[in-house]
Amino acid sequence: MSDLSEIWVYLARAPLAALTATLLAWLGALRLQRALGRHPLANPVLLAVALLAGGLLLSGIDYRAYFEGAQFVHFLLGPATVALAVPLYRQWHQVRRSALVAAVSIVSGGAFAVAAGTGLALGLGAAPEVTASLAPRSVTTPVAMGIAERIGGLPSLTAAVVICSGVVGAALGPAVLDLARVRDWRARGLAMGTAAHGVGTARALSVNATAGAFSGLAMGLNALATALLLPLLWRLLAGG
Amino acid sequence: MIGALTTLLSCQLVGEVLVRALHLPVPGPVLGMVVLLTALVLRGREMPPALGATADALLGHLGLLFVPAGVGVVLYLPLLARNWAPISLVVVAGTLLTIAATGRLAQALLRRLG
Numbered sequence: 001m002s003d004l005s006e007i008w009v010y011l012a013r014a015p016l017a018a019l020t021a022t023l024l025a026w027l028g029a030l031r032l033q034r035a036l037g038r039h040p041l042a043n044p045v046l047l048a049v050a051l052l053a054g055g056l057l058l059s060g061i062d063y064r065a066y067f068e069g070a071q072f073v074h075f076l077l078g079p080a081t082v083a084l085a086v087p088l089y090r091q092w093h094q095v096r097r098s099a100l101v102a103a104v105s106i107v108s109g110g111a112f113a114v115a116a117g118t119g120l121a122l123g124l125g126a127a128p129e130v131t132a133s134l135a136p137r138s139v140t141t142p143v144a145m146g147i148a149e150r151i152g153g154l155p156s157l158t159a160a161v162v163i164c165s166g167v168v169g170a171a172l173g174p175a176v177l178d179l180a181r182v183r184d185w186r187a188r189g190l191a192m193g194t195a196a197h198g199v200g201t202a203r204a205l206s207v208n209a210t211a212g213a214f215s216g217l218a219m220g221l222n223a224l225a226t227a228l229l230l231p232l233l234w235r236l237l238a239g240g
Numbered sequence: 241m242i243g244a245l246t247t248l249l250s251c252q253l254v255g256e257v258l259v260r261a262l263h264l265p266v267p268g269p270v271l272g273m274v275v276l277l278t279a280l281v282l283r284g285r286e287m288p289p290a291l292g293a294t295a296d297a298l299l300g301h302l303g304l305l306f307v308p309a310g311v312g313v314v315l316y317l318p319l320l321a322r323n324w325a326p327i328s329l330v331v332v333a334g335t336l337l338t339i340a341a342t343g344r345l346a347q348a349l350l351r352r353l354g
Contacts, residue, residue, distance in 0.1 A: 082251045
């Protein structure tokens with residue numbers, strides 16, 4: 001008995017178990033996605049997060065203890081973001097030709113995301129700090145958290161809704177684009193990256209190289225535009 | 241592969257340093273992407289094959305890299321439960337409307353100008 005509990009204490013604490021569990025959950029999620037016939041809701045990020053979150057809640061393991069191990073995977077997010085320059089450079093002649101259109105679409109789409117989110121939240125009578133936490137949800141997590149802090153939101157709530165928005169966009173975005181009859185791969189990529197940041201870009205890259213390149217561009221530019229403009233507009237509207 | 245990883249990490253490092261030195265509102269890796277893209281454009285030749293292969297390997301499982309942060313949602317379950325109605329509506333409707341609007345706008349502009 002004491003042996004078992006010793007092993008449990010080791011597994012719950014050492015980075016090895018959390019890292020292995022993360023990779024196993026991802027492989028399991030990919031299998032599940034195939035088994036479900038690649039249904040749009042069977043998004044591997046959603047499935048893997050659900051598996052691991054369920055595991056943590058059932059076993060009572062603290063998220064911080066889990067992250068100690070999983071941070072080795074999390075760390076690769078930095079170099080992977082830098083690596084988005086590679087698909088962008090492969091499509092460079094296409095990107096350069098439509099740079100102006102891309103920039104206008106991304107900034108307008110980013111503004112629409114903020115306006116739609118704020119309007120819906122206010123319409124439903126959400127508390128001001130919840131509304132402020134939801135406003136920057138379509139940009140990449142670290143930027144969104146920084147913006148939330150500046151406009152009176154709760155950065156931790158923002159982190160959660162950013163991830164959820166990314167997963168929703170990645171899972172259902174392609175179906176919505178089909179419904180809206182958006183067939184241009186460049187436009188599809190711009191839409192995914194603007195509304196669903198890196199998680200949407202991961203989905204776009206797995207479908208089409210052109211869409212992936214434009215999605216990575218949209219993620220980066222929308223992060224910059226929203227970070228510069230949202231706090232400014234927020235102060236104007238809240239102050240006036 | 242080690243050379244390519246070093247290139248990626250160096251660009252990220254330059255990005256992180258620039259962000260802090262110039263007080264820019266973007267994360268270091270996003271600026272690192274700009275640094276790498278600028279370097280590739282200035283170099284102006286074919287993509288180095290090792291860099292291409294390493295980037296493809298990392299980006300092939302980009303979704304996996306979001307999982308550890310995504311599991312962090314467990315920390316905010318009570319907060320999410322208290323505000324579930326506005327949050328779920330904004331997350332689902334707000335995100336999907338944005339995708340449709342951005343896609344339509346981009347496609348219309350690309351047809352006319354691009």
